Amino acid sequence: MKKLVEIKARCGGAVAVAAGQSITIVNTHGGQVADMWAFRRDDPAEHMSMPHSMVSIDRIKPAIGSVLVSNLRQPILRLTADTSPGVHCMLFAACDQARYRSLGCTGPHDNCADNLRAAVAALAIPLPYIPTPLNLFMNTKFDERGVMRIDPPEAKPGSSVSFEALHDCIVALSACPQDLVPVNGHGCTPTSISYYLS
């Protein structure tokens, strides 16, 4: 029986996923963005990279079958199933303190970059920088002039995305704590997400 692990609203987590194993991320309540990273377990300086993956898959939105690659252009995860409308974002830097300051926050704010740092702190994963995450369920749209619009996610409660690990990986996730701009649904209310291995 699959063991569903909850990542609480505004929080992060990390899990080892063996080569051949799958991880499924569930949008428990719908409308929630989940930032996702993957690091090779044998050499965590090698990580899933969006700027390299976009070149490799010739897409800015991954589709079922898309093989995401590392900063060394090696296959790392394959998107194998998606019960959401398939709208994810490969472009956005993870939110961080500087992002919330630019949105007017004067004090600390939970953020995906710090959630990643905390999630991998005990795992000897070097983070000289925060790789651009795969922003699962994030609903960014573009017009023909390149102007971007962010709408709340189209993912419904229970929508999920599955990835097969192509190497032994550490997968990190953050339930995006964005509550100032409509990255998340429910009137910008961050909620929990879940994942399971299979």
Next chain:
Amino acid sequence: MKKLVEIKARCGGAVAVAAGQSITIVNTHGGQVADMWAFRRDDPAEHMSMPHSMVSIDRIKPAIGSVLVSNLRQPILRLTADTSPGVHCMLFAACDQARYRSLGCTGPHDNCADNLRAAVAALAIPLPYIPTPLNLFMNTKFDERGVMRIDPPEAKPGSSVSFEALHDCIVALSACPQDLVPVNGHGCTPTSISYYLS
């Protein structure tokens, strides 16, 4: 009188640009992609960052007036003039040996990542990773499903783009040596570019 500096086909270069000064990159022969990076002179670990800039400008194609920001979300360059059709790419990782291997090259191939390394080698700029460049004149297009197409640049001979430095910077450039896929025009023939300060 402005001093035009040539960057030979397939090569790179770097130059200090003082705050308030401008750098203009000229597509000498038209049809050539120029990868561009900027590093803060006082702390080169802070560099122009495309994933942060896209969030900041709400665009995936910079426009006149766009302020590009650093990995710390601080303004670093402002696009002030553009005599090309304004088609640039903020998404693609710089080409590197791994990219050319994936395209079938068995031996070494000139590449923008190594051009950056060589250009800044003497400048004490740390490169724990290659930041995603602003791919000037690179003609990437997307359909509504996120599928990407790369066409040869629309830039004509003499087309140019100008940036005002908002900090003392080191700007690095690479005349992209891609000759296998139509990133560059003239039947995938890499050519020189030029720049001048003003």
